[in-house]
Amino acid sequence: MKKQGIKELNGMPGKHPLSDLLRDDRMPHIWCPGCDIGTIFASCLTAIHESNIDYNDFAVISGIGCSGRAAGYVKLDSFHTTHGRAIPFATGLKIAKPKMKIIVFSGDGDLFTIGGNHFIHAARRNMDLTIICVNNFTYGMTGGQVASSTPFKARTSTTPNGNFERPFNLAYMAAAAGAAYVARWTTLHVRRLTNSILEAFNKKGFSFVEVISSCPTSFGRKNKLGPPLHIIQHFHKISVIKNSIHPKDANLDIEKEIVVGKFVDIERPTFFDLWEEIYPPIREKRGE
Amino acid sequence: MKKQGIKELNGMPGKHPLSDLLRDDRMPHIWCPGCDIGTIFASCLTAIHESNIDYNDFAVISGIGCSGRAAGYVKLDSFHTTHGRAIPFATGLKIAKPKMKIIVFSGDGDLFTIGGNHFIHAARRNMDLTIICVNNFTYGMTGGQVASSTPFKARTSTTPNGNFERPFNLAYMAAAAGAAYVARWTTLHVRRLTNSILEAFNKKGFSFVEVISSCPTSFGRKNKLGPPLHIIQHFHKISVIKNSIHPKDANLDIEKEIVVGKFVDIERPTFFDLWEEIYPPIREKRGE
Amino acid sequence: MKYWRKPLDYEEIKVPRGRVSIIEDRCKGCSFCVEYCPRDVLVISKHFNRKGYHPPYVEKPEDCVNCKFCEVICPEFAIYVEDMDE
Amino acid sequence: MKYWRKPLDYEEIKVPRGRVSIIEDRCKGCSFCVEYCPRDVLVISKHFNRKGYHPPYVEKPEDCVNCKFCEVICPEFAIYVEDMDE
Amino acid sequence: MSGEVYHEIIISGYGGQGVILNGSILGKAATIYDKINATLVQSYGPEARGGACSAHVIISEETISYPYVHNPHILISMSQEAYENNIDSLRDGGLLLTDTDLVKRRKNDERHVSYSIPATRMAEKLGNKMMANIVILGYLASLSDAVNAESLRNAVEKSVPKGTEEKNLKAFEKGYKRGEKQKSGTG
Amino acid sequence: MSGEVYHEIIISGYGGQGVILNGSILGKAATIYDKINATLVQSYGPEARGGACSAHVIISEETISYPYVHNPHILISMSQEAYENNIDSLRDGGLLLTDTDLVKRRKNDERHVSYSIPATRMAEKLGNKMMANIVILGYLASLSDAVNAESLRNAVEKSVPKGTEEKNLKAFEKGYKRGEKQKSGTG
Amino acid sequence: MEETEQFIMGDTACAEGAIACGCKFFAGYPITPATEVAERMAKRLPQVGGTYIQMEDEMASMAAILGASWGGLKSMTSTSGPGFSLMMENIGLGIIMEVPCVVVNVQRAGPSTGLPTLCAQGDMMQARWGSHGHYEIIALSASSPQELFDITIKAFNLSEKYRLPVLVLTDEVVGHMTEKVVIPPYDKIDVYPRRISTLPPEEYLPYVSDEDMVAPMVGVGEGYRIHSTGLTHDKRGYPVITAPVQKEMMDRLIYKIRNNVDDIVKYEEIEMADAEIVVIAYGISARPALKALEMARDRGIKCGMMKLITIWPFPEKRIKELAPQVRGFVVPEINYGQICLEVERCSAGKTEIVLVGHAGGAIFHPNEILEVISRL
Amino acid sequence: MEETEQFIMGDTACAEGAIACGCKFFAGYPITPATEVAERMAKRLPQVGGTYIQMEDEMASMAAILGASWGGLKSMTSTSGPGFSLMMENIGLGIIMEVPCVVVNVQRAGPSTGLPTLCAQGDMMQARWGSHGHYEIIALSASSPQELFDITIKAFNLSEKYRLPVLVLTDEVVGHMTEKVVIPPYDKIDVYPRRISTLPPEEYLPYVSDEDMVAPMVGVGEGYRIHSTGLTHDKRGYPVITAPVQKEMMDRLIYKIRNNVDDIVKYEEIEMADAEIVVIAYGISARPALKALEMARDRGIKCGMMKLITIWPFPEKRIKELAPQVRGFVVPEINYGQICLEVERCSAGKTEIVLVGHAGGAIFHPNEILEVISRL
Numbered sequence A, B: 001m002k003k004q005g006i007k008e009l010n011g012m013p014g015k016h017p018l019s020d021l022l023r024d025d026r027m028p029h030i031w032c033p034g035c036d037i038g039t040i041f042a043s044c045l046t047a048i049h050e051s052n053i054d055y056n057d058f059a060v061i062s063g064i065g066c067s068g069r070a071a072g073y074v075k076l077d078s079f080h081t082t083h084g085r086a087i088p089f090a091t092g093l094k095i096a097k098p099k100m101k102i103i104v105f106s107g108d109g110d111l112f113t114i115g116g117n118h119f120i121h122a123a124r125r126n127m128d129l130t131i132i133c134v135n136n137f138t139y140g141m142t143g144g145q146v147a148s149s150t151p152f153k154a155r156t157s158t159t160p161n162g163n164f165e166r167p168f169n170l171a172y173m174a175a176a177a178g179a180a181y182v183a184r185w186t187t188l189h190v191r192r193l194t195n196s197i198l199e200a201f202n203k204k205g206f207s208f209v210e211v212i213s214s215c216p217t218s219f220g221r222k223n224k225l226g227p228p229l230h231i232i233q234h235f236h237k238i239s240v241i242k243n244s245i246h247p248k249d250a251n252l253d254i255e256k257e258i259v260v261g262k263f264v265d266i267e268r269p270t271f272f273d274l275w276e277e278i279y280p281p282i283r284e285k286r287g288e
Numbered sequence C, D: 001m002k003y004w005r006k007p008l009d010y011e012e013i014k015v016p017r018g019r020v021s022i023i024e025d026r027c028k029g030c031s032f033c034v035e036y037c038p039r040d041v042l043v044i045s046k047h048f049n050r051k052g053y054h055p056p057y058v059e060k061p062e063d064c065v066n067c068k069f070c071e072v073i074c075p076e077f078a079i080y081v082e083d084m085d086e
Numbered sequence E, F: 001m002s003g004e005v006y007h008e009i010i011i012s013g014y015g016g017q018g019v020i021l022n023g024s025i026l027g028k029a030a031t032i033y034d035k036i037n038a039t040l041v042q043s044y045g046p047e048a049r050g051g052a053c054s055a056h057v058i059i060s061e062e063t064i065s066y067p068y069v070h071n072p073h074i075l076i077s078m079s080q081e082a083y084e085n086n087i088d089s090l091r092d093g094g095l096l097l098t099d100t101d102l103v104k105r106r107k108n109d110e111r112h113v114s115y116s117i118p119a120t121r122m123a124e125k126l127g128n129k130m131m132a133n134i135v136i137l138g139y140l141a142s143l144s145d146a147v148n149a150e151s152l153r154n155a156v157e158k159s160v161p162k163g164t165e166e167k168n169l170k171a172f173e174k175g176y177k178r179g180e181k182q183k184s185g186t187g
Numbered sequence G, H: 001m002e003e004t005e006q007f008i009m010g011d012t013a014c015a016e017g018a019i020a021c022g023c024k025f026f027a028g029y030p031i032t033p034a035t036e037v038a039e040r041m042a043k044r045l046p047q048v049g050g051t052y053i054q055m056e057d058e059m060a061s062m063a064a065i066l067g068a069s070w071g072g073l074k075s076m077t078s079t080s081g082p083g084f085s086l087m088m089e090n091i092g093l094g095i096i097m098e099v100p101c102v103v104v105n106v107q108r109a110g111p112s113t114g115l116p117t118l119c120a121q122g123d124m125m126q127a128r129w130g131s132h133g134h135y136e137i138i139a140l141s142a143s144s145p146q147e148l149f150d151i152t153i154k155a156f157n158l159s160e161k162y163r164l165p166v167l168v169l170t171d172e173v174v175g176h177m178t179e180k181v182v183i184p185p186y187d188k189i190d191v192y193p194r195r196i197s198t199l200p201p202e203e204y205l206p207y208v209s210d211e212d213m214v215a216p217m218v219g220v221g222e223g224y225r226i227h228s229t230g231l232t233h234d235k236r237g238y239p240v241i242t243a244p245v246q247k248e249m250m251d252r253l254i255y256k257i258r259n260n261v262d263d264i265v266k267y268e269e270i271e272m273a274d275a276e277i278v279v280i281a282y283g284i285s286a287r288p289a290l291k292a293l294e295m296a297r298d299r300g301i302k303c304g305m306m307k308l309i310t311i312w313p314f315p316e317k318r319i320k321e322l323a324p325q326v327r328g329f330v331v332p333e334i335n336y337g338q339i340c341l342e343v344e345r346c347s348a349g350k351t352e353i354v355l356v357g358h359a360g361g362a363i364f365h366p367n368e369i370l371e372v373i374s375r376l
């Protein structure tokens, strides 16, 4: 009976509650078995779902990478741009459509290695974007090379003896550049993560949500972190929630301690606020 | 008599004490009358002079901009690269010549606007470079457009109503990215500036010296800051020395207060230190 | 999973019930759902789906409390839970 | 210029002397040297140099204390001071 | 073009099954140990990961100009998708090897010499599903003379991650023995 | 090519003297107010600042194809370097205007009609050295008929920064009057 | 609104052209000699309810105008050689996503930083081939501020009509040259509106094309939930990583231009009726060439001129037609031979081709061109 | 050291070639299908006392190898289309500063992200023209791992001989194809050493050239106190912003290549003695072309093949020579016609040219080429 129940569903699958946010016709996605990008992505869709904002008022922009494939799976206006350039593309779109919620969903390499400059400048401008960064400590898509997020000594395909560089503290960088909202979670903080993304949508200004992710195929395997489940469990286990601390103190050591929490949530005039301060008559013209 | 004394010197000019660091055959330089880049550059040459390091062990790299012309005037191995790319060029050179002191002398636009990504990554790597950034709040070379250092509301040729973006705190960014040494001075802190540059030479790791500069032609004039002398006097007058504070608190408001000082001076393993930790046998092979 | 523990007054309140559905061919057998189900409703099956993975099956449907944790954690959108009380 | 003030024991110690040289055609007349000379040794001249600027001239050579501030502040490498005591 | 020895082989499955590695081991066996020519080309999905993938191997005494295989002498399929995509291209009389659990064969397989082996299951039993490819390689070694079995053993040893040689050779032997048995009708 | 009205003019000096602005004012006077054709091209040093620079203006009733001036009818030089670089190109009988303090003229200037004016000094007296260019423009207006003086006044007014119109027109008049005086031999 | 006359620089005229035809977004980064385009846009856009944003570099500028154009704004950026090089990757994104926008390159002398303030025509081939992968492009050229005003409008129109970034190639001399520009009343300007699909979301396919091989667009935020990617994609815009889909997509990208060459290509012919020697020129070089032509005619030489307005696609057909009819083509360009190579190719050995080359930093003196004409 | 045989990928062979001829510095950024070059370098360089650094992007990678090469290390980077586009600006810097180094482009299908894992030959013209301003470049191509090993060495040698970045153009199939590669003992490999001036610092001028128009270099840190700039410069390396100095510099940059074309250009001719139809092919396409040639010969068609090793400078002379002698050129390439345009130009109408084009994502089947050969 039980088995039949499943079979029945398999034959004519029911409707997943996020179906209307998902390009069903593109499933299954390309993410590896056990890769938690899917979970993070689901969390983002759940936040959109729960936001009570018209779906048509969202757009999702990605760069290139495994995480960057998200834009292709979300059934919203969505753009899969070039490596590192999601943020400036999103900036242009946001200026054209200031009332829309623009989400940038991409990887650490995309947003912080090749795309680091755009990140800091958009944060400086306090451009009203929600940035969701899947930090899996590597370039998943190209098979796991060292990135600017890779922990010291970690093995990657281009650091066969271990990484000889130190990673960024992404949250600290975001804060230094001017982000209005900065949070970090691991995948298993599903509810808190979803909640953070929701907060980010409603935050006026540049919001940054970093999600610690596993990349079991490229990063996990090379560093002998065990099966996918173990990795995310481990990250969750060593995580410590420290809300409101300055992110410079938000340690991220995948062996010992991952400090998570909402670190920054400040009011700071956005790009649009300041634009309208300088060009007050425009406000009327725009009919806002 | 007096006048004759001068005439005599004009006819057959004596040797300026920094002559052997200066490409005399390229003088006068292109900097505008009253532009203090020359003073900052002189300060850098003085530091080289005072360092007691063999001149042949220095190299100077610049990007493009008024400040970036410095590489062309210093009589050392010197490279005038592309806009924003001085740091990665210097990184390659430093790796090839790890014993040389590599100075990057360039403008705020070059180092932080177009070149921001290279800056933060080199700081993250703690690449052993001395970065001297002439922060004149604008793109001097192209005639004074808005830059990522331009104060809010300042007039530039591309913000005719005043700048509607907020500038970076460069010192804070440098610290967040991982710089081992961070200082800020105005041009008129000549001795302290020279001293900072000297310290930076001797610092192992990524050192960043920001110098507040006037650009009387492009920035000063548009913002009615008065004659060149007034601008640097004003900057100096409103400056407050606060050594060792976290640079996030180092206010930079050209109307009210410019916090200067040495903000960061920490020990942090450099790129080379970590490389040798990962590849110990190489150390011997290199014969260091 | 600190914040997913059962409410203390678990026995007293009306227990919600959920009906779990699995879209088998989407599943990549990561077992997240199985491991994180607070009621051990799910078990990994022995058979392969079309992609060669072992999908879970609902072993104890009556135990499901509709907490939806399997749904939110599944990276494949392969499992979801509907409210049974309605 | 806080840290360029005369030492307090100014009168007592042996006053150093400097000989100021100006490379006129390099000068762009910014007057930094003139303004920042603690002894008012320098004055902007009335005549133009080849580039059309008024360079400074040494009005009170004997007052120069060889502090070299004119030298370090000049953006043009147009003025320098030699020790006269030797 | 084809000299005495000439084999076109397709190994197909999905990313992560070691399909490409198998091709590489075959090629290494042929070139380095058997001292003849071999070419391996591969195809896979987006960027460097996931999805359907296949290895095309040509083993030949002569120089190989065109490297792709359109009508293989040998087809190894480790997934249903891979099987469906490639089966029609297999030559009449060609050798087909499939993973028993992952591939359901069609009826018209009589055109070919078909064998199947529960390689993934066997590898799982040996402690790592990831060695299914090596199991199937051993299986191939016993059922085809495309390369010398000994050369293949050497190539396996040289190609798998350091420290896993023994386990992999064991997997190889499992496959090999299964093939021998099946060949002699005892399996 | 040259119709009735045809003037080639070079204004030269160094960056910051308003050389290009002068060219622009001349061109605007010709095109917008005198309703004939004019082209202005400019050359300057590295990127957008500093160094030697010059404005080439052609004023013509006909269409102007080639925009550079090689043998000007009128040369204005506001620095020694500018003078040296351009003087040989001035046509026989051409009009030369220089800043008295900034340019030492050569002997052979007899080929040309030469005038000089201490424009920088005059502008300094008017409170801003930066208006030397306008002084010299007024001077030109009185000494040449390349454009209508009234058009030039209009163009000055429309071209200088808002709020400085009056001062600049004053500078213009100073130059103009000096020219008138010199022309009539009273200067 | 009335027709106005302004005595303005080429760069300024370019910006005015953009404003005149409804450009509402400019993202740029300063660079000599294109900075004045940005400066004018910075001043003018807020006046017309548009936005000027100075990005952190040229890659960002190009990405931003793609985003803004998707958002429905006519968008533009401007640069010169070094920035143009940096824009190449995202120009490719614009090509594959099929985003209407305009990219202005005011050429200076390269390679690298070269002569930042001085002119050249060294990026002509880069404009054609500078981004990776094969694609077709539209590039227009201008010889005067007035033309720059006009072709900027034309560029916007072509970009909307064929859904791709259109390049405006000019040079430092034209960009910085000041001449009178006549600006017609905006309502008298022909503006090609964005092609917007009228299909409902369920039926709309963003990359299915009409008879021109150009797919109509839809607005973002209007419920169409489109997806657009830099990956090879099918009619739905979904990535499909296969050769057949690549072919389908590429054929469209290539042939939407190749099949419409006659609509796109524009050139001017001067004194061609009896011409035996034809000067083929573009941009600033067309001006000394015109002077040389006049001088040659004065000497009785039967010389004509083909002034290129469209550079890419290249006016292949016309050159092929002319080649067997003339004694020679003279191609003056401020480079070591770029467009000249295309002329050579299209001429197929049927006539002589002479490059009048120039290293850059100055424009031709008419005599240099005349001399070559005279010797042919 | 002994000759060794390895069964390795093209990308790996490329890296081994670099190591074999003394490359000591690699700065790169991962990208399919070139990543394996970087991965091999990351493993091998520390073993030979060199440094692998992964930079933040391709612009930085290119800049870093220029810096390291100035510092005396043989330097290389590798990438594919999107990264190649980003490298263009600094390739131009390498050209004008005259810095020896090697840039590998393992081509995938574009434009934009295109088909990241699948092959194409769409960047051939970009390799020639992708950076702004005019310049000459050297680009080599390979059809097998062994050739990739060999031409990487050749690329380093040419880069040192002519002081410029030399491009290695290959494609995904060759890069990912695994074959036996014979690696000779390193001491048996011809290595062109850096040209170092023996003049004392007072006499040395970094941009004065010897008879080959190539200036010898000197070491950094050795008291020469050189200056090198991306601006137009004179013999001393000092910026001089004038047209005459531009001409002097540019003539050298252009003619050091053009005058040495015979030394640089290499191609292979197969069955050309009696060939009436000539296939001109390069990279992966040369392999199905060879098969097609064999098949055509079997059918009695007098077919030959010219396999390009040097792509740029283009073997213009040989094509010009052949054109009047043959019935046609068949040019198979995985693009919509790039090298084909050069063949057309050089043929000057003397013979028929047929492009066998391909949108990308796969290589030709020999039959596709054979069919064209047969019909000619």
Ligand SMILES: Cc1ncc(C[n+]2csc(CCOP(=O)(O)OP(=O)(O)O)c2C)c(N)n1
Pocket: A064, A065, A066, A067, A068, A082, A083, A106, A107, A108, A109, A110, A111, A134, A136, A138, A139, A140, A141, A142, A147, E047, H029, H030, H031, H032, H058, H082, H083, H086, H113
């Ligand atoms: C300009 C450019 N350089 C390199 C690449 C190759 N590339 C594709 S994805 C990727 C890395 C993605 O890493 P990350 O952003 O961390 O995403 P992940 O795959 O880890 O989710 C790289 C380097 C590219 N597509 N474009």
Ligand SMILES: Cc1ncc(C[n+]2csc(CCOP(=O)(O)OP(=O)(O)O)c2C)c(N)n1
Pocket: B064, B065, B066, B067, B068, B082, B083, B106, B107, B108, B109, B110, B111, B134, B136, B138, B139, B140, B141, B142, B147, F047, G029, G030, G031, G032, G058, G082, G083, G086, G113
């Ligand atoms: C890729 C590129 N973009 C733009 C430019 C034009 N450009 C030259 S210098 C400069 C700004 C320099 O500003 P900064 O670095 O602050 O130096 P400053 O002139 O103010 O000293 C710009 C934008 C260029 N040379 N290259």
Ligand code: SF4
Pocket: A030, A031, A032, A034, A035, A036, A037, A066, A067, A136, A140, A141, A214, A215, A216, A217, A218, A219, E049
């Ligand atoms: S490669 Fe890594 S990041 Fe990419 S899908 Fe696989 S596990 Fe996830």
Ligand code: SF4
Pocket: B030, B031, B032, B034, B035, B036, B037, B066, B067, B136, B140, B141, B214, B215, B216, B217, B218, B219, F049
């Ligand atoms: S433009 Fe500004 S920064 Fe440049 S030299 Fe002149 S004053 Fe200095």
Ligand code: SF4
Pocket: C018, C020, C036, C037, C038, C039, C040, C041, C042, C063, C064, C065, C066, C067, C068, C069, C070, C071, C081
């Ligand atoms: S909803 Fe909760 S209880 Fe029910 S199967 Fe899912 S995880 Fe288990």
Ligand code: SF4
Pocket: C022, C026, C027, C028, C029, C030, C031, C032, C033, C034, C055, C056, C073, C074, C075, C076, C077, C078, C079
């Ligand atoms: S979490 Fe999803 S993918 Fe993983 S086993 Fe459960 S149903 Fe399958």
Ligand code: SF4
Pocket: D018, D020, D036, D037, D038, D039, D040, D041, D042, D063, D064, D065, D066, D067, D068, D069, D070, D071, D081
């Ligand atoms: S050395 Fe000092 S005292 Fe002498 S002139 Fe210079 S500033 Fe004045």
Ligand code: SF4
Pocket: D022, D026, D027, D028, D029, D030, D031, D032, D033, D034, D055, D056, D073, D074, D075, D076, D077, D078, D079
């Ligand atoms: S500081 Fe130098 S440039 Fe300025 S006035 Fe004095 S000598 Fe001249």
Ligand SMILES: [Mg+2]
Pocket: A065, A107, A108, A109, A134, A135, A136, A137, A138, A139, A140
């Ligand atoms: Mg990542």
Ligand SMILES: [Mg+2]
Pocket: B065, B107, B108, B109, B134, B135, B136, B137, B138, B139, B140
């Ligand atoms: Mg600046």
